[in-house]
Amino acid sequence: MTSKEFLPKFFSTYIWGNVLAGSILIILLSLGVRYGIDIYTHHGESIVVPNVIHKSFGEATKIMNRVGLTIQVTDTGYVKNLPPDCILEQSPAGEKRVKSTHVIYVTINSASPPTLPMPDLIDNSSLREAQARLSSMGFKVGEPEYIPGEKDWIYGIIVNGKHVQAGDRISTEAVVVLQVGDGTRSVSDPAMTNTSKGLEYEEEEVEEPIYEDEYEMVEVPVDENGNEITPNKPSSQDGPSTPKSQNALPPDPSSNKPTE
Incomplete structure (x- = not known):
């Protein structure tokens, strides 16, 4: 294409009309986005x-x-x-x-206080550990109740006068009372046995003495000398008893000889 043919086409109305239309469209889009976002976001409004x-x-x-x-x-x-x-x-x-x-x-x-599940503390925790855990969870912990058992060991949990177990949902407004051992053993409790160095010993039964009143009275026959008569032993009435011979003593040389 020669320069004579290019110049008339470059300055034609068709080309410049398209350029102008595109420019106007871009300006309108820019203004629409600018003010449209302000309207959508309520710019300047509070x-x-x-x-x-x-x-x-x-x-x-x-x-x-x-x-x-x-x-x-x-x-x-x-x-x-x-x-x-x-x-x-x-x-x-x-x-x-x-x-x-x-x-x-x-x-x-809320219309009612929230509830929380009771953790596993019975026979599984000391008094200090149980109090710290319950307090951190949001429970209200009251004064402990001491019962016979190992010192400061948890044996039960009472809420509103009732025993509760692990997993029960308890109101955070309720007071939790821990049943704790006081360091003594209950004699009536068969589970409490004496322990020493980790070994368990059973209590031995002590036999009560038998008094004379409990013997059966039996009459025993005796002879005139007060000896007990048995079937194989003859009594003194059957014949005179022969005394046992005594060993003769040797003569004393210092004794006086008889005179003639």
């Missing part, structure tokens, strides 16, 4: 968040609707002195400025 702490959830919802805000429950808590459905916390806090599309998250008061 609303003061009302303070709805300690108000009922229904009342708080009406207040938020009046100013164009949305309220949403995210969690529950428990305060004994406040009514149920009462607003305990809100985010963002009151008096802060937010856009009209912002959601206000609140925590409401």
Whole structure:
């Protein structure tokens, strides 16, 4: 293509008309994006968040609707002195400025106290360990109740006058009483045996002495000399008893000889 043919086509109305139309389209798109985002995000618009702490959830919802805000429950808590459905916390806090599309998250008061599962403490923990674990979980621990057993060892758990086991769900407002050994052994408890150096010994039974009254009285025959008569031993009445001969003593040389 020669320069004479190129110049007329370059300056033609068709080409420059397309360039102008494209430029206008780009400008319009840029302006639309710029102002459209501001409109969508409510740029420059802000609303003061009302303070709805300690108000009922229904009342708080009406207040938020009046100013164009949305309220949403995210969690529950428990305060004994406040009514149920009462607003305990809100985010963002009151008096802060937010856009009209912002959601206000609140925590409401539960109608009943929360419950927690009882951990495995019976015959598995000492007094100090049990108290520390229960307190860290949120339980209220009362004064321990001492019973015969190994010192400071957990033998039972009582809540509201009833024995509970591991896994039972207990209210965090209830007082937990631990039954703890006082270091003594119960004689009536067969499970309590004397231990020494890790060995167990059973208690030996002591036989009670037999008194004379418990003997059976039997009459025994005796002879005139008071000797007991037996079937194989003759009595003194059968004949005179022959005394046993005594060994003769040797004569004493110092004794006086008889005179003639």
